[in-house]
Structures are given as C-alpha cells and as structure tokens.
Amino acid sequence: MTREEELYLVQEAQGGDTASFEKLVLSNQTRVYNLALRMVGNEEDASDMSQEAFIKAYNSIDGFRGDSRFSVWLYRLTTNVCLDFLRSKSRKQHDSLTYQDDEDDGRELDIPDERFSPDTLAEKKELREAVRRGLEKLPDDYKVILLLREIEGLSYEEISLVLSLETGTVKSRIFRARKKLCGILLSDRNFSYVPSSDNSKGV
Amino acid sequence: MPDCNYYMSIISELVDGEASPQQAEQLHAHMEICPECRRVYSAFRGISDAMPEGLVEPPAKLAAGIMFIINAQKEIGKTPAPQKIQKLHILRYLSAAACLVLAIFGAARFGLLDNLLFPSSGNADNYALRAGADSAESAENDAAAPFQENQLIIYDDYVQEESALDEGSGSVTENQPMKFTELTGLLNSNFASNSLFVESEMAQLQEAAAISLYEGKFVPGSSEYAGRAPLADALDKKSRETLFELMTADALMELSDVSAENLDIFCTIVFTGVKVQNSSETRDLIVTVWIYDDILYFRLSSEPPIIYRSDTFPIDFQEFFDGLVNAKR
Numbered sequence: 001m002t003r004e005e006e007l008y009l010v011q012e013a014q015g016g017d018t019a020s021f022e023k024l025v026l027s028n029q030t031r032v033y034n035l036a037l038r039m040v041g042n043e044e045d046a047s048d049m050s051q052e053a054f055i056k057a058y059n060s061i062d063g064f065r066g067d068s069r070f071s072v073w074l075y076r077l078t079t080n081v082c083l084d085f086l087r088s089k090s091r092k093q094h095d096s097l098t099y100q101d102d103e104d105d106g107r108e109l110d111i112p113d114e115r116f117s118p119d120t121l122a123e124k125k126e127l128r129e130a131v132r133r134g135l136e137k138l139p140d141d142y143k144v145i146l147l148l149r150e151i152e153g154l155s156y157e158e159i160s161l162v163l164s165l166e167t168g169t170v171k172s173r174i175f176r177a178r179k180k181l182c183g184i185l186l187s188d189r190n191f192s193y194v195p196s197s198d199n200s201k202g203v
Numbered sequence: 204m205p206d207c208n209y210y211m212s213i214i215s216e217l218v219d220g221e222a223s224p225q226q227a228e229q230l231h232a233h234m235e236i237c238p239e240c241r242r243v244y245s246a247f248r249g250i251s252d253a254m255p256e257g258l259v260e261p262p263a264k265l266a267a268g269i270m271f272i273i274n275a276q277k278e279i280g281k282t283p284a285p286q287k288i289q290k291l292h293i294l295r296y297l298s299a300a301a302c303l304v305l306a307i308f309g310a311a312r313f314g315l316l317d318n319l320l321f322p323s324s325g326n327a328d329n330y331a332l333r334a335g336a337d338s339a340e341s342a343e344n345d346a347a348a349p350f351q352e353n354q355l356i357i358y359d360d361y362v363q364e365e366s367a368l369d370e371g372s373g374s375v376t377e378n379q380p381m382k383f384t385e386l387t388g389l390l391n392s393n394f395a396s397n398s399l400f401v402e403s404e405m406a407q408l409q410e411a412a413a414i415s416l417y418e419g420k421f422v423p424g425s426s427e428y429a430g431r432a433p434l435a436d437a438l439d440k441k442s443r444e445t446l447f448e449l450m451t452a453d454a455l456m457e458l459s460d461v462s463a464e465n466l467d468i469f470c471t472i473v474f475t476g477v478k479v480q481n482s483s484e485t486r487d488l489i490v491t492v493w494i495y496d497d498i499l500y501f502r503l504s505s506e507p508p509i510i511y512r513s514d515t516f517p518i519d520f521q522e523f524f525d526g527l528v529n530a531k532r
Contacts, residue, residue: 117246
C-alpha cells in the first residue's frame with residue numbers, strides 16, 4: 001500500500017467508514033501481531049493486545065495527522081498497550097518491582113566470546129535459541145526497542161517516533177539493550193556449545 | 204584520540220546501518236587495532252543475525268474480531284449519552300391488536316419499527332410491500348398507519364426503575380426522533396427483563412413444538428448439517444423458562460459480511476413449530492448464540508442479519524447449556 005492509498009483510507013475512516021479501516025487492519029495486522037507476540041510471549045495475549053491497539057487506533061484516528069506512516073503510529077499504540085500490560089502483570093507479581101533498567105549498571109561489558117560468531121549450522125541454531133531465550137529475559141524497554149529495530153526493521157528515526165524518544169536516546173538504549181542481551185547470553189547455562197575455534201571454553 | 208567508549212557507542216549504529224560513512228571508516232580503522240571493540244562488534248552482529256526471523260501469521264479471526272467490536276461500538280454509540288429512560292407511549296396509541304404488530308419477529312418487525320421512527324426516510328415502501336404480503340397482518344397495519352405521518356412523540360411518564368444510565372442530563376424532548384437502538388431497548392424494557400422477545404412472541408415460543416440446541420453453527424434442512432444431532436432437545440418447562448430468562452437484549456448491532464463469517468458460533472437454538480398469531484401456520488425460528496470478548500450475543504433468523512448484544516453473562520448461558528448437555532447423558 002502506498003502512502004497515498006494509506007492516507008486516503010485513513011481519511012475515509014476518520015469520516016466513519018469502517019470498511020476503509022478494515023483495509024488498514026488487514027494491511028497492518030501481521031506487523032502489529034508479531035510485535036505484540038514477541039512482547040507478551042503468548043498468542044492469546046498477543047491477540048488481545050493487537051485488538052486493543054487497533055481499536056484504540058480507530059477511536060483516536062482523528063488524531064492521526066499523516067506526519068509519519070500509519071504503521072509507525074500503530075507500532076506506537078501497540079508498544080504502549082503491551083508495555084502497560086506487562087507493567088500491570090509484573091505489578092501483580094512483585095509489588096515493588098521496578099521494571100525499567102535504563103541506568104548503566106556500571107559493569108564493564110563482559111567481553112563476549114567466540115560463541116557469538118558461530119560457524120557451524122548447529123552453533124548457529126544454538127545461538128538463535130539462546131537469543132530467543134535472552135530476549136524474553138530482557139527488561140521491557142530494552143526488549144521493545146530491540147524488537148522494533150531487529151524484527152520490525154524500523155530506523156532509528158522511526159523508533160524515536162514510536163517510543164517518543166530523542167534519537168540520541170534511541171541509539172544509547174539500543175546499545176545498552178544489546179550489551180544487556182550479551183550479558184544474559186553469557187550467563188545462560190544452556191548456551192554452552194564449545195566453539196569450533198576454541199577448545200578452552202566448555203560446559 | 205577518542206577512546207573505546209566513543210567507538211563502542213557507534214558499534215551499534217554500524218550494525219544497524221545508521222552510522223555515517225566517516226564514522227564507519229573511523230570505526231573499522233579502530234577495530235583493526237582493538238580486539239575488544241572487534242569482539243563487541245562481532246557479538247552485536249552475531250546476535251543481530253540470530254534474531255528471530257519470519258513473521259507469524261495472525262489468527263484468522265483477529266481482523267474479524269476487531270471489526271466486530273468497532274462496528275458494535277458504532278451501533279450502540281461510543282459514549283453513552285446519559286438520558287432519563289422514558290416509557291414509550293407508543294403503546295397508548297396502538298390498539299391491543301396493533302400491539303401484535305410489534306410481536307411479529309423477523310424482517311417485518313424491523314421494517315415496521317424503522318418506519319415509525321423515520322417516517323420520511325422512504326422505508327414506507329418496504330413496509331408496505333412486506334405488510335401487503337401477509338393479509339393476516341393488514342388489520343394491525345391500518346391501526347399503525349396514522350403514525351407513519353407523525354414524528355414519534357415521547358411522553359415523560361416515568362423513569363425506568365433500574366436505569367443503567369446515569370441520571371441528570373436532560374430528558375428527551377418531544378418530537379425528537381430516537382435512535383433505533385434506544386427504541387428497541389425501551390420496548391424491551393416494557394416487558395420482562397430486557398427480553399429478546401416481546402410478551403406475545405415469548406408466549407408463542409414457549410409453546411413451540413420443540414426447542415433444540417446444537418453446538419456451534421447449525422442450519423436446519425441443509426445438506427451440510429444433515430447428520431447433526433442436537434446436543435439437547437425436548438426442553439422441559441423449567442428449562443424453557445430459564446432459557447427465556449437468559450435471552451436478553453441490551454442493544455442492537457449490525458454485522459459486516461466479514462465479521463459474520465469469521466466469528467465462532469457458540470450454539471444454535473432452533474424453535475420448531477412456532478405458531479404464528481391469528482393463523483394456523485407454524486414457523487421455525489433460529490437463534491444463533493455468540494460469545495465474543497466475554498459478551499453474549501444473540502442473532503435471530505432474519506434479514507438483514509441483526510444481532511442483539513445481551514446483558515446476560517456468558518458464563519450463565521454456558522452453565523445452562525452444559526446443564527442440558529449433562530442431563531441428556
């Protein structure tokens with residue numbers, strides 16, 4: 001869908017034409033659903049989150065001015081809906097949990113080892129699995145920014161629109177998110193293959 | 204000479220293709236002589252390459268569900284305008300016989316109400332065509348006819364006891380046409396507990412020759428569903444009473460084609476051998492039951508498809524259904 005087509009549909013939807021909005025839903029639902037799925041981790045909640053995001057989009061569609069692509073606006077709604085959901089879930093579990101970890105934890109980056117540069121197919125597969133596990137363990141803000149960058153392929157500028165951050169903050173947060181992810185992987189006991197290039201690492 | 208902290212901060216940008224050409228050049232040059240930065244770069248590249256790939260298809264019903272709710276919102280109004288609910292004195296004008304017009308279910312009922320509400324909207328033709336088709340109804344139609352010309356007049360008689368809406372903002376003024384959904388709600392509130400059916404309909408239905416419940420979708424007489432047995436039939440009097448109590452109507456909605464096809468039907472209730480007023484004919488009535496987003500919806504076999512949002516809790520209906528199924532076993 002071109003940006004013109006999109007704008008046209010949005011205008012129609014703003015006028016109350018739900019059929020036009022339906023076309024926007026069909027065109028964007030895969031992106032929204034995938035972001036939600038990676039954020040909340042299960043299909044049922046992801047469906048609920050997607051639904052909530054689209055309904056919010058419809059109800060506030062008068063506020064969409066067309067400065068960015070509709071998908072960016074949708075990502076923003078989806079992200080907020082998912083973050084709220086995760087926050088309230090964790091609040092129920094831990095009363096005083098502060099989910100946000102935007103501070104540098106002060107440690108030097110553990111220098112990653114050769115496991116991050118897999119050679120064989122098996123090693124690649126293991127790294128993939130470890131990354132998948134590690135993503136789930138990331139604090140929400142780090143997780144969402146990596147998802148937007150890596151899975152949804154958004155540029156730094158688009159991410160700054162989605163998350164309402166300065167571009168500088170986007171850059172530094174992505175860096176810290178990756179650093180944190182590496183740290184998680186290094187302490188992942190299941191991420192344990194012996195790299196073909198180094199004999200001294202092991203279980 | 205910038206130190207590794209500086210270079211570290213651009214490593215991410217390089218991985219993401221967001222570094223400027225100068226920065227990229229600088230960083231590559233630095234990494235030739237700095238193993239730590241090289242390892243960080245290679246690790247960041249590694250995890251980026253190992254990110255989950257491939258987009259998952261969303262569930263087939265996601266879009267349908269979204270549009271269902273959006274259309275529902277549209278029908279029943281997004282922000283309920285608090286108004287005193289007033290008893291609709293249409294009944295005072297209609298003779299007892301004419302009241303039965305309201306008891307005709309299906310398209311004719313819908314058409315009639317449209318006509319009363321929007322006399323100039325051109326629905327009169329539809330109404331006349333439908334009404335003319337059934338001579339048994341023509342007497343009642345004449346009684347109702349004078350009101351086709353006038354606006355609907357609402358009298359400020361009394362406020363419904365259990366108004367779900369807030370009090371305190373302006374009463375409905377005279378000669379202001381009501382929204383169709385509000386009207387039906389009022390009409391229903393004249394009778395027992397927001398029932399889906401008006402009193403006389405209910406009497407007919409309770410006397411139906413048979414009431415059967417089928418799991419999911421069921422179309423009587425179609426070859427596709429030919430072999431299906433009902434999960435429960437021959438409802439006894441108590442069950443019938445309970446069923447009617449559960450079938451309440453809170454608001455009306457219309458369906459788009461997409462929504463109708465893709466949503467799960469919880470069960471289908473078939474009323475066979477329902478007597479038609481003042482006639483020796485009998486009809487079948489099919490009620491489809493949906494549960495969506497923890498709300499219960501009923502649809503009567505009529506064209507166009509109209510469904511009623513219910514204020515019965517889905518769980519109550521489910522328990523009733525399960526009870527019937529278990530009793531049969």
